[in-house]
Amino acid sequence: MNSWEPGSEKLSYGDMEVEMIKTLKGKISVLFLSLVLLIAVVGITASVNLFNLSGAIDGLMIANYRSINAASKMAEAIERQDSAALTYINVDVKKGRELFTANNEEFLKWYEVDVNNVTEKGERDLVQSLKSSYTNYVNLFLDLQEIRSRSGVEAANEFYNSKMTPEFTNTKEDLRKLSLINEKAMFESKDLATENAKKSMYLVLGISLFAIVGGYAISRFFTNRFLQPITSLTQTMKLIKAGDLNKQADIRTRDEIGELSVEFNNMTRRLQQYEQSTLGQLLIEKNKSLAIVKSISDPLIVLDTDYRIILVNNAFERIFNVAEDVFLNRHFLEGIRNGEVFDFISGTFKSGDETQRKIFYISGNSGNYYFNVIVTTVKDSNANLSGMIVLFQNVTQLKEVEKIRTDFIATISHEFKTPLTSIIMGTDVLQEEGMGRLNDDQRQFIQAIREDSERLSKLVNDLLELTRIESGKAVFKFGEYAIDDIIECAVKPFYQLAQQQEKNLYFSCEDDIPHVIADFEKITWVLNNLISNALKYTEVGDEIVVNAEEKGDMVYITVKDSGRGIPEEFTDKIFEKFVQVRDGDFEARGTGLGLAVVKEIIEAHNGEIWCESELDVGSSFIFTLDIAGKEQNR
Numbered sequence: 001m002n003s004w005e006p007g008s009e010k011l012s013y014g015d016m017e018v019e020m021i022k023t024l025k026g027k028i029s030v031l032f033l034s035l036v037l038l039i040a041v042v043g044i045t046a047s048v049n050l051f052n053l054s055g056a057i058d059g060l061m062i063a064n065y066r067s068i069n070a071a072s073k074m075a076e077a078i079e080r081q082d083s084a085a086l087t088y089i090n091v092d093v094k095k096g097r098e099l100f101t102a103n104n105e106e107f108l109k110w111y112e113v114d115v116n117n118v119t120e121k122g123e124r125d126l127v128q129s130l131k132s133s134y135t136n137y138v139n140l141f142l143d144l145q146e147i148r149s150r151s152g153v154e155a156a157n158e159f160y161n162s163k164m165t166p167e168f169t170n171t172k173e174d175l176r177k178l179s180l181i182n183e184k185a186m187f188e189s190k191d192l193a194t195e196n197a198k199k200s201m202y203l204v205l206g207i208s209l210f211a212i213v214g215g216y217a218i219s220r221f222f223t224n225r226f227l228q229p230i231t232s233l234t235q236t237m238k239l240i241k242a243g244d245l246n247k248q249a250d251i252r253t254r255d256e257i258g259e260l261s262v263e264f265n266n267m268t269r270r271l272q273q274y275e276q277s278t279l280g281q282l283l284i285e286k287n288k289s290l291a292i293v294k295s296i297s298d299p300l301i302v303l304d305t306d307y308r309i310i311l312v313n314n315a316f317e318r319i320f321n322v323a324e325d326v327f328l329n330r331h332f333l334e335g336i337r338n339g340e341v342f343d344f345i346s347g348t349f350k351s352g353d354e355t356q357r358k359i360f361y362i363s364g365n366s367g368n369y370y371f372n373v374i375v376t377t378v379k380d381s382n383a384n385l386s387g388m389i390v391l392f393q394n395v396t397q398l399k400e401v402e403k404i405r406t407d408f409i410a411t412i413s414h415e416f417k418t419p420l421t422s423i424i425m426g427t428d429v430l431q432e433e434g435m436g437r438l439n440d441d442q443r444q445f446i447q448a449i450r451e452d453s454e455r456l457s458k459l460v461n462d463l464l465e466l467t468r469i470e471s472g473k474a475v476f477k478f479g480e481y482a483i484d485d486i487i488e489c490a491v492k493p494f495y496q497l498a499q500q501q502e503k504n505l506y507f508s509c510e511d512d513i514p515h516v517i518a519d520f521e522k523i524t525w526v527l528n529n530l531i532s533n534a535l536k537y538t539e540v541g542d543e544i545v546v547n548a549e550e551k552g553d554m555v556y557i558t559v560k561d562s563g564r565g566i567p568e569e570f571t572d573k574i575f576e577k578f579v580q581v582r583d584g585d586f587e588a589r590g591t592g593l594g595l596a597v598v599k600e601i602i603e604a605h606n607g608e609i610w611c612e613s614e615l616d617v618g619s620s621f622i623f624t625l626d627i628a629g630k631e632q633n634r
Contacts, residue, residue, distance in 0.1 A: 034218055042207050063119045064189070067182040070114040075175045077107035078134070082168050085141055089148060089156045100141060107134065114178070120185045123178065130174040137167040233261055240268055299371075299392040305385060307332045307346065316392070319369070338362060341373060348375040349388055359395065370396045423453045476519045476604060480628040483516050483548045483555055484509040490527030491546055494535065503538055505531070507546035515628040516555050522601050523625070529594045530559040530621050537619075538563035553627050554607075560620040566613040574611060575599040598623075 080103040088096025111131070118124045140163050148156040299316035303309060308331055312324045320336055327335045333342055341360055348356040357374045372393040380386045427450040429435060431443065438446065487507045498505035527546065534544045542562045549556055566574065577596045602609040602623045609623035 034215075039211065042204065042211050045204060045207050063117060064182040064186040066117050067114055067119070067123070068179050068186075070110040070117070071175045071179045071182070073110040074107050074114070074130075075172065077103045077110065078137070078168065078171055078175075081107070081137075081141075082164075085144060085160060085164060088144070089153060089160060093148070097145070104138060120181050123181055126174055126178050126181065130171065130178065133167060133170040133174055137164065137171055140164045140167055233264065236264070240271075298394055301332075301335075301390045301392075303332055303345070303388045303390065305349070305387060307342070309335055310387065319392075336362075344373060345375050345388060345390060349377060349385065352385070353377070362392075368396075369394055424450060427453065476522060478517055478519055478605075480515045481518055481520050483513060483518075483557065483625070486516075486518065486520060486523050487527060487546050487548060487557070489520075490524045490531065493528070494531050497535065498544065501535065502540045503535065504541075504543040505535075506544075507548075509548045510550060513548060513550050513555065516625040517628050518605060518625050519601075523605070526598050526601055526623070527557075527559065529598055533594065533621075534559060534561040534563065534619075537561070542618075550627070554624045555627060556622055556624055558620055558622045560618060562618040565615040565617055566611065566619050567615065568613075571611045571613055575609070 081100050084096045084099035084103065086096075087099060111134075115127055118127060140159075144156055144159055144164065147159050296313050297315055299319050300313045301309060301316055302311040308329050309324075309327050310329075312322060312327070312335070316322060317324060322335045332345065333339075336342075338360070341362065344356070344358055344360075355374065355376045357372055359370060359372050362369055362371055369392075372395045374391045374393060376389045376391070377385050378387040378389060427446050430438065430446050431450070484507075487509065491505065491507050494505055531544065531546070538544060538561050544559070544561045547558045547560065575595050575598070577593060599609055606626055607624040609621065611619060611621050613619035
């Protein structure tokens, strides 16, 4: 085995390194410099050829095009002048003179452009000839004016045909030749540019191909040479990981890899010493603790402050199909793709609370589970948060028992509805004396049966509604509604009953109160229940007021009465199931389920409900609803 220690002057590995390139950084720098030089050669060659091609294109598109355009404009101007001469002779003297003069200025403007843009052989002679012929043409128009005024129209037409027309033709011919010579030059420049473009393309492609092949060969050669010591060191690490602490890494170079190999060999020697020290006992104790954690029957996971997985137990791996060696040091969401659980964990960590718990419904590898997720934060010696322990208590069986209870109540309630309906219908038939006349005692007895049947029917309906809400089967149709429309719909059926009982019932809402997010039917049912209770527990002359007002980002709806009030110890309990107010002479008139259903409905709307009451003064039932437009988190 060849070896080298830092500080030695010579390497006993042979002539394998150039003295000037000793470090891995230097080798990589030389490799990249070679590649950069190849890229620079390709770039400079492409730039030079593009510059030459750009010059050819400039000659093609600028100078010759300017001359052709000027010749075209001059041709248009002299044609309009010729038309102006005819107009001057035969139609309108003034209009013809003005038109001729205006186009004369136009012709001279473009002539100056062409004079200053002479680039081709023979073009200057054509420009001089054009100047001579056009000057003669303008002078002939001056003579035409004199002939027209002195000798008349016929003499002017004869002068136009014999003198001006030939000079007009000569000028047009000069303009044609001027355009032709520039067009010819443009095509020649085009051919030259095309040829240069082809040559440039072949040259750049050739150099690029050479750069690609050469760069790949250079990088492959040096990469293999650089990675060979790393590969050898990796194999040694695997052997040491397997338990062979006596293995030493070969030291092949004097660069950073060589230094790493030396330090690695030092580390393995220290590991041997450590294994024989008392610290090894601590590792044994740690392994015992780890074994206990692994054996816990409920899933457990340990996270650091960045929510990376530090440890999972066997139950967690089995239920969530997560392999610890695969997801170790990865983010929690890579192991469990459940945003609700992650939000709960991160919320607990950010709040700084020591422990929080919440029940979640989670799909696992072997089925669906209900877990009571308990998040416990871990603090270091300085009371800083250093991680989290998340325990998933399996409460699926308890939830199943609860479901059985709920289904049982729902089934029994459904079974009660049919006979109750028959009893109520039977009492109606008897009360209407459809089966014979009744005496007073019979009528009172049947009325008592009907009242008890109605009370039991309401209890069954409340049980069914509560069961549907608790089981999640109740369908809520949320939408944007005006709260005054909901209140009016709820209050309207009770106006006549309030009048019969000589009680005052009315409602009021703030102006321009915003719409709310609600299930119209369910909130109407809530208000019906609260108003019905208020009518039960108020006396003649009392008032019942339904009010709505905006506070912050919520709408507060209040059902207030001036009745007998509720004892203070019952203001919180009345929202529990089957709780009735019984205090002294206070008469209980309900099933104890209505307000429990009301609370479930309001909480399903992301709202709250509570009671404020004072004996012999009255009670207020207040609940909140979200304003439309506010982000909902249902």
